[in-house]
Amino acid sequence: MANQSMQLDHIFRALSDATRRAIVVRLCEGEASVGELAKPFEMALPSLMKHIGILASSGLVTSEKNGRVRTCSLQTEAN
Template sequence: MANQTMQLDHVFGALSDATRRAIVMRLCAGEASVGELAKPFEMALPSLMKHIRILENSGLVVSEKIGRVRTCALQPEALETIEDWLSGQRKIWERRLDHLENYVEKLKNEEKLSARKPKSR
């Protein structure tokens, strides 16, 4: 559990930056070279490499250097950690909303019953 929490922290931390989210979105379409990933951004290559290293450290991206070209690919397994956590959170909130709905229905029914009773003087 602690390891999963740490993994979540790394993945959410990596995705907290718009540039890194854009890189992940681009890699959803398939592998890309660092040069290709850098095209939409106005930053130096070393700055982009910092973003890629953060994505690699979180487990979201893997890169491989062949000759002078470094190619990056998405590691979808890292997203499963987020998906599992979000699924658990969804279940918790659905239960809470179900309880709230039941409570509201109970209040409505009580209100209807009290409106039907004649008022005593």
């Protein structure tokens, strides 16, 4: 029970930021490259990657690098 509570804490912390919520909403439409995810935001790619890292560590998002392109998708299966 404590482990499940800790996982929920990570998820809610990840979703507490408006940028990360917008990323999740966009990924509900389908997978996207980091460049595509960055378009609506005025921030450098390293800053966006930090947001994606937080979403990934909470288990909400997965990312895969194929060549020079990193593609992100929503994690739909429970861990």
